[in-house]
Amino acid sequence: MSASMEAQVRRDLFDQMVLIRTYEEAVLREYHADKKPAFDIGAGLIPGEMHLSAGQEPVAAGVCAHLTTDDAVTATHRPHHFAIAHGVDLQAMTAEIFGRVDGLGKGRGGHMHLFDPATHFSCSGIIAEGYPPAAGQALAFKRRGTDRVAVAVTGEGAANQGAFHETLNLAALWKLPVVFIVEDNDWGISVPRSASTSVADNAARAASYGMPGVRVEDNAVEAVYAAAGEAVERARNGGGPSLIEVHTLRLWGHFEGDAQGYRADLEGVPGKDPIPTYEAVLLEQGVIDDAAVAASRKNASEVVEAAIAFAKASAEPDPATVLDHVFA
Amino acid sequence: MTTTTEQPTRRLNTAKAMVEAIAAEMERDENVFVLGEDVGAYGGIFSSTTGLLDRFGPDRVLDTPISETGFIGAAIGAATEGLRPIVELMFVDFFGVCMDQIYNHMAKIHFESGGNVTVPMVLMTAVGGGYSDGAQHSQCLWGTFAHLPGMKVVVPSNPADAAGLMTAAIRDDNPVVFMFHKGIQGLPWMAKNRRSVGPVPTGDHVVEIGKAATPRPGSDVTVVTLSLSVHHALDVAEELAGDGIDAEVIDLRSIVPMDTEAIIESVTRTGHLVIVDEDYQSFGLSGEIAARIAEHDPTILKAPISRVAVPDVPIPYARPLEYAALPTPARIKAAILQQTGR
Ligand SMILES: Cc1ncc(C[n+]2csc(CCOP(=O)(O)OP(=O)(O)O)c2C)c(N)n1
Numbered sequence: 001m002s003a004s005m006e007a008q009v010r011r012d013l014f015d016q017m018v019l020i021r022t023y024e025e026a027v028l029r030e031y032h033a034d035k036k037p038a039f040d041i042g043a044g045l046i047p048g049e050m051h052l053s054a055g056q057e058p059v060a061a062g063v064c065a066h067l068t069t070d071d072a073v074t075a076t077h078r079p080h081h082f083a084i085a086h087g088v089d090l091q092a093m094t095a096e097i098f099g100r101v102d103g104l105g106k107g108r109g110g111h112m113h114l115f116d117p118a119t120h121f122s123c124s125g126i127i128a129e130g131y132p133p134a135a136g137q138a139l140a141f142k143r144r145g146t147d148r149v150a151v152a153v154t155g156e157g158a159a160n161q162g163a164f165h166e167t168l169n170l171a172a173l174w175k176l177p178v179v180f181i182v183e184d185n186d187w188g189i190s191v192p193r194s195a196s197t198s199v200a201d202n203a204a205r206a207a208s209y210g211m212p213g214v215r216v217e218d219n220a221v222e223a224v225y226a227a228a229g230e231a232v233e234r235a236r237n238g239g240g241p242s243l244i245e246v247h248t249l250r251l252w253g254h255f256e257g258d259a260q261g262y263r264a265d266l267e268g269v270p271g272k273d274p275i276p277t278y279e280a281v282l283l284e285q286g287v288i289d290d291a292a293v294a295a296s297r298k299n300a301s302e303v304v305e306a307a308i309a310f311a312k313a314s315a316e317p318d319p320a321t322v323l324d325h326v327f328a
Numbered sequence: 329m330t331t332t333t334e335q336p337t338r339r340l341n342t343a344k345a346m347v348e349a350i351a352a353e354m355e356r357d358e359n360v361f362v363l364g365e366d367v368g369a370y371g372g373i374f375s376s377t378t379g380l381l382d383r384f385g386p387d388r389v390l391d392t393p394i395s396e397t398g399f400i401g402a403a404i405g406a407a408t409e410g411l412r413p414i415v416e417l418m419f420v421d422f423f424g425v426c427m428d429q430i431y432n433h434m435a436k437i438h439f440e441s442g443g444n445v446t447v448p449m450v451l452m453t454a455v456g457g458g459y460s461d462g463a464q465h466s467q468c469l470w471g472t473f474a475h476l477p478g479m480k481v482v483v484p485s486n487p488a489d490a491a492g493l494m495t496a497a498i499r500d501d502n503p504v505v506f507m508f509h510k511g512i513q514g515l516p517w518m519a520k521n522r523r524s525v526g527p528v529p530t531g532d533h534v535v536e537i538g539k540a541a542t543p544r545p546g547s548d549v550t551v552v553t554l555s556l557s558v559h560h561a562l563d564v565a566e567e568l569a570g571d572g573i574d575a576e577v578i579d580l581r582s583i584v585p586m587d588t589e590a591i592i593e594s595v596t597r598t599g600h601l602v603i604v605d606e607d608y609q610s611f612g613l614s615g616e617i618a619a620r621i622a623e624h625d626p627t628i629l630k631a632p633i634s635r636v637a638v639p640d641v642p643i644p645y646a647r648p649l650e651y652a653a654l655p656t657p658a659r660i661k662a663a664i665l666q667q668t669g670r
Contacts, residue, residue: 039517042459047647049461099460099646110462110645125464126422127394160393161425188394190370196393257517262369317644319652326641 005222007287013065013221014282015296017057017275020081022300023090024052026308027080027097031256039257045312046097048110053081055219055251058274059183060085062224063151063244066232072120072137072150074130077112078183079123082153088116090303091310100314107317108325120150128154128161131180135167138176138235149177149235156245157188159202168209168243177235179228180206180243185250190262206243213243219274249274337488337527341514343375345487345528346452349494350377350414354384357412360498363390363399364416373418374454374513396426400451404434404503407449412498417453420469420507434503435478449504450497451479456509456556456606458654459518463642466650468555471605471612473505474583480504480537481584485512485558487526489581492535500537509556509606521559540587542594546576549667550594551660552617553604554580560657561604564664573668583613588620592628595621599630600667604655609637634663 027050034044041048053060056078064085067073075082083093088104096103097111104114112125120137124130134152141148158164159182171178182202186193199205206213212234216223224246231242249272253260260266282288288296340348354360361384362377368391371378381389392399396417403415417423423430430451437447457466474481480502484490490508497504514524543558544565551561558579565575576594580586595601601621603614614635621629636655644650 040519041461041517042519042647047460048645049465099649105645107646107649108463108642108644110460112464113462113645125462126425129425157394160395160398162395162397163425188365189373190366190368191391191393195391316648317646319648322644322649322652323639323641 016061018296019300020057024054026304050256051078055249058221059246063228069119074134075123075153077125090307094307094311095314098311102314128158128163131167135171138178147236151179153181156184171241172209172211175240178241179231182245189254202245216246219248340528341525342487342490343513345491349491353498359412361388362414401429407447414450420453420455431476446501447503448501452506455507457643462645466643468607471607482582483507483554488528492533511556538585540590541579544577546574548574549600550598551602552578557604564661596628601633602663605637
């Protein structure tokens with residue numbers, strides 16, 4: 001780990017990851033709280049599919065550390081870590097996940113459909129479909145003569161979708177200020193990367209579109225931070241798009257309720273959790289101490305529980321408003 | 329005509345009935361194979377292929393990359409060379425990323441070739457909402473597919489029809505879109521419709537594509553519907569029977585071709601029509617049914633028709649909103665009561 005990195009940056013990365021994990025653990029708890037004893041996906045205060053990002057915190061923390069809320073992020077069906085790291089209002093986001101009127105989409109969207117114009121954040125439940133809009137946001141930023149950038153996120157499974165390849169070409173062709181992120185968590189639901197992808201890593205694919213591509217191994221948050229720093233700077237300076245693939249970790253199931261019977265690597269997974277790993281490094285190097293760790297957890301917990309309480313206190317939408325918002 | 333050579337039945341849920349039908353055809357015809365996302369070890373997200381990988385191996389049950397244009401297009405090519413692929417589009421909502429292969433290729437090759445090239449394949453896909461999966465994972469969209477010429481569209485509502493229509497679809501020399509509602513699969517992780525488990529004939533069980541069924545005969549009002557809504561309609565009809573209202577429920581089962589005759593015959597007797605459709609209301613199935621009656625003879629109707637469909641709004645996430653949009657039993661009941669003047 002780079003000792004040259006500023007201690008404050010490293011502490012911020014750690015805090016960000018702790019916040020994300022604390023959030024995902026709270027959503028996990030709330031999601032399952034009223035789906036017992038028999039799991040029913042449509043039941044409970046948070047119904048529907050739930051794709052949590054535990055294990056993938058290093059990607060969001062490392063990338064978003066270089067962004068301001070003037071920059072855009074398009075995320076996936078697994079969006080919470082990027083939403084949090086990019087600064088989406090946690091209370092409004094949580095209310096949306098609970099389907100309440102104070103949610104980002106007033107209960108219309110749900111956890112895969114979070115739209116926050118204040119931070120230029122969005123996500124989609126359709127694989128790879130966040131890539132093209134990021135190119136368009138970047139086009140708008142460039143047209144207006146700003147140095148704002150767009151970050152587009154997909155999983156490695158999604159990197160086999162046409163929209164992924166079309167957008168890389170377009171962004172490179174037009175030299176758009178985009179940073180393309182691929183989160184390689186080894187799995188696209190039950191299909192391992194080896195059974196879905198013809199090349200060893202997606203960074204190699206960047207070359208065929210004439211843009212720099214790097215792969216970050218070991219879910220290493222500081223390496224993500226370094227790679228993203230270069231890519232964001234290149235984009236801001238008019239150098240065009242780049243691609244970063246991070247070898248990350250799906251700590252839990254594809255979605256909640258996934259028994260993961262197909263997953264041979266399951267046993268080793270908890271040992272690869274990036275947060276205790278990073279915590280140990282920072283403790284050992286004296287960047288943080290036990291008190292700082294405790295404070296980080298406490299703060300995260302307070303913020304997260306306040307968001308959950310806000311969501312629960314928000315009203316359910318009135319069925320009479322079902323036809324609202326189809327048109328402007 | 330529905331043909332069944334042996335009478336004995338066994339009780340299966342809809343997912344298992346589909347799997348059994350696919351397995352039987354794979355045994356019978358080595359050209360039949362299955363491909364799609366998570367159809368192998370996972371067994372299909374909605375259990376439509378559970379166990380097939382173990383039974384037939386990875387050469388005939390292929391997990392694909394998340395590349396719908398690529399693998400649906402590949403199924404089309406394989407079909408034109410004489411194989412009989414069953415390709416799964418995980419949720420019908422994902423048609424957006426691959427529709428060109430479906431409607432400009434799968435559906436048009438036979439026509440464009442002057443009938444010289446056939447595309448014998450099944451595109452099976454999960455439809456429907458009711459469990460807060462949001463606007464991109466809850467649609468039915470059968471009207472969209474049925475609108476585009478060149479593909480048959482079947483939509484079973486129960487295990488026996490799912491098996492019989494799957495067998496018919498696999499044997500058909502045309503592309504058949506097989507749309508199964510998640511709410512009738514009998515999945516352990518979703519609220520179960522009580523009719524998601526039912527008797528399925530053993531042996532060679534085929535349900536002819538294009539023939540409706542009448543799961544409940546009646547004389548006061550005709551309820552034309554399909555898929556999960558059939559069960560809601562039957563529940564409401566049973567309830568209203570106690571109040572002296574005798575509703576007939578027609579399960580379309582297939583919308584391309586659609587059994588217009590069965591609809592007209594029924595409405596001619598009852599004079600009242602309620603169409604229940606979990607797809608969007610405008611420019612779709614319910615309007616098509618109304619048009620066919622109007623073209624035939626509008627005077628068979630004693631009252632204006634009622635449509636219970638999804639008003640023209642994307643399916644909302646929050647439960648109170650979603651259930652305000654879906655064709656619920658309460659909305660069906662209100663429509664029947666209105667038709668019968670109660
Ligand atoms: C076009 C499209 N096809 C299929 C799906 C269903 N689906 C949702 S997530 C997923 C796997 C995605 O894998 P990956 O891109 O690696 O992301 P991860 O889930 O691992 O974060 C699939 C197949 C979808 N949402 N959209």
